[in-house]
Amino acid sequence: MVAGFYPLAEVAERVGGDRVEVGNVTPAGVEPHDLEIAPDLVAEIQSADVVLYLGQGFQPAVEAAVGEARGTAIDLLEGIDLLPAVEEEEEHGVVDEHIWLDPLLMIEVTDRVAEALKEIDPSNAAAFDANAEAYRAELVALDEAFREGLAECERRTIVVSHAAFQYLTDRYGLRQEAISGLSPEGEPDPARLAELAELVRREGVTVVFTEELVSPDVADTLAGEAGVETEVLSPLEGLTEEQSASGEDYRSVMEENLSKLRTALGCA
Numbered sequence: 001m002v003a004g005f006y007p008l009a010e011v012a013e014r015v016g017g018d019r020v021e022v023g024n025v026t027p028a029g030v031e032p033h034d035l036e037i038a039p040d041l042v043a044e045i046q047s048a049d050v051v052l053y054l055g056q057g058f059q060p061a062v063e064a065a066v067g068e069a070r071g072t073a074i075d076l077l078e079g080i081d082l083l084p085a086v087e088e089e090e091e092h093g094v095v096d097e098h099i100w101l102d103p104l105l106m107i108e109v110t111d112r113v114a115e116a117l118k119e120i121d122p123s124n125a126a127a128f129d130a131n132a133e134a135y136r137a138e139l140v141a142l143d144e145a146f147r148e149g150l151a152e153c154e155r156r157t158i159v160v161s162h163a164a165f166q167y168l169t170d171r172y173g174l175r176q177e178a179i180s181g182l183s184p185e186g187e188p189d190p191a192r193l194a195e196l197a198e199l200v201r202r203e204g205v206t207v208v209f210t211e212e213l214v215s216p217d218v219a220d221t222l223a224g225e226a227g228v229e230t231e232v233l234s235p236l237e238g239l240t241e242e243q244s245a246s247g248e249d250y251r252s253v254m255e256e257n258l259s260k261l262r263t264a265l266g267c268a
Contacts, residue, residue, distance in 0.1 A: 001117075002045050004053035004062045005032035006238045007100035008076060008109070010250050012052060014135040015113050019124050023048070025062060028244045031213040032237050037061045045069060050116055052076060058097040074116055076109050083170065085182055086163040096182065100236060102167040103143040103254070107136050138251055146172050149258050154266030159196060160209045161219050164235035174265075179218055193222055200226035207264040209233035212240050231260055 001016065002023045003009035009024040016022060025041055026032040037045075045051055045065040053062050055075040066073045082095040099105040114132035118125040150172045158165065163178035177199060179188050199205065200222075208223040208230050210216035216230060223230045234253050243253070261267070 001050040001052070002048040004051075004059050005035075007106070007236055007250060008052040008054070011106070011110050011113050011135070012050075015110060015128055015132045016117055017127060017131045019121065019127060020117065026059075026238055028239050028241045029213065030238060032059055035059055035061055037065060041065075047071070049120055050074065052113065054097050054099075056082075056095050056097050072116060072120065074112065076112060079112070080105060080108060083166050086166060086176075086178060096163070096166050098164045098182075098235065099167055100250075101165060101254075102171045103139045103146070104171065105167060106250075107139050110135055110139070142251055142254055143171075145255065146258055149262050150174065150265070150267060152268040153262070155204060155206075156265065157199070157203050157205060158209060158233070158261065158264065159200060159205055159207075159222075160233060161211050161214055161216070162235070164211075164237070165233075174261075179222060188218065193218070193225070196222055197226045200228055205264075206266075207231045207260075209260075209264075211235055212243075213238055231264065233257055233260055 001012050001020050002025060003012050005026040006024060009022050012020065012022040023044060025037060025045065026035050042065045046068045047070060049071040051066055051069050051071060051073045053059065053066055053075060054077050055063060056077055077097060080099055085094050085096050110132050114128050117128045156173065157175045157177060159177045162180045163176060163182055165176045169176040177196060179196065206228055208219050208228060210219040210230050210232055212232055212234060219230055234257055236250060236253055239248060
């Protein structure tokens with residue numbers, strides 16, 4: 001089984017357990033949106049029994065390779081009510097693909113992966129069901145932690161590097177203001193930065209959030225102009241090499257995100 005990037009690989013590993021070998025096309029420390037795939041990885045995608053990916057232009061190189069896949073290719077955006085993009089971008093289309101930042105949508109992804117594995121390997125269906133149920137329980141607990149942790153906060157607005165957090169903010173009653181759109185490498189114009197600096201001052205925002213896999217330079221500039229701090233909020237598009245080496249995973253990074261959100265928003 002091959003996954004396009006980290007969150008999908010984690011779901012595959014948790015549901016498949018020791019009965020499935022999972023390859024992640026996006027290496028640790030690499031931003032997945034504009035990933036370029038070497039020929040050997042293209043061949044791996046095309047020969048895999050199952051390929052898990054996100055469509056809608058999230059990873060164009062993976063989608064191109066999937067077109068020649070001989071196994072089962074599953075676009076995990078299908079069947080999910082997708083939110084419109086914060087702004088239309090020619091490269092990424094008009095929907096927001098960042099579904100994995102909503103734990104409840106990760107449950108839907110888990111269910112689809114479990115069904116795919118059971119179809120391909122029905123002899124291990126009971127194991128896949130048990131693994132999926134255990135992972136679902138973790139995701140339900142994570143959702144409850146976010147609901148409780150973000151219920152009573154002094155502020156509800158977060159300022160982030162790129163517009164990756166709409167599913168999370170919609171789920172938990174927050175508001176996302178992004179420096180750039182769906183593309184993390186997008187260049188904001190000076191008017192947008194001035195608008196955000198004014199918003200930070202007007203609404204008492206205390207933190208501008210950066211992320212691990214993208215340069216923090218623009219966010220640092222905005223924070224300096226507005227007189228606030230910066231902090232890393234992970235969009236979980238991948239783990240850094242250090243995170244991988246220390247055994248961090250989706251749940252631990254999301255729990256760290258929650259802690260940082262609670263501090264930034266002044267939650268009780």
